[in-house]
Amino acid sequence: FLGAARNIEEGGSLTIIATCLVDTGSRLDDVVYEEFKGTGNMELILSRKLQERRIFPAVDIERSSTRREDLLLGPDLLQRVWLMRRMYIQMISAQPQGAGMDQSVATEAIVTRLDRARNNQEFLENLGRDA
Template identity: 45%
Template sequence: ETGSRMDEVIFEEFKGTGNSEVILSRYVSDRRIYPAIDVVKSGTRKEELLMTPDTLQKVWAIRNAMQNMEEVEGLKFLFSKMLKTKNNDEFLSIMNDGR
């Protein structure tokens, strides 16, 4: 978000060539929460090829739940759950259980 038209043109040109996008949030960054990632908007193309169907469903469920939360609230919720787990499988398990 530099405000430069040229930056926007370059970004849009390269956007189509990548296979993943990590979208940063100025709103979250302004509140000094890092990493300031917009989890709902960030993603990987063809993620169904990178995960098992069960894992993919869990990831989509987390994204859907976060869409209904305010951006900072959602990240704090996600971070608090991550701190309680040792690995991705454990994280997805507690998210699925709703603990």
């Protein structure tokens, strides 16, 4: 199963959606995760801390990513996404360079702004403006 994404005769593609439980202390879980990670092109990492605070979606913004987002997004939108990530890192970075916010507080601030926007494009266009 895990090797199937690499072994398609005559080209084509195969989509595999997988979930892995990590940080369990099990070496086998770590091996399975690393195998998926090596073949995947997108990782969505969920945060237990956010989930426990009932902040949804409980996405770990800092650790989640897409390998080739430049193939999915136009240049202007891609720059806005990168700006959002830089702003988030600045929010959670230690002072004096950053705001020193807790990850859950920073994520909640972003989710609140997302809720106020009509769509993702409006959210991204309004980045950097007063909240």
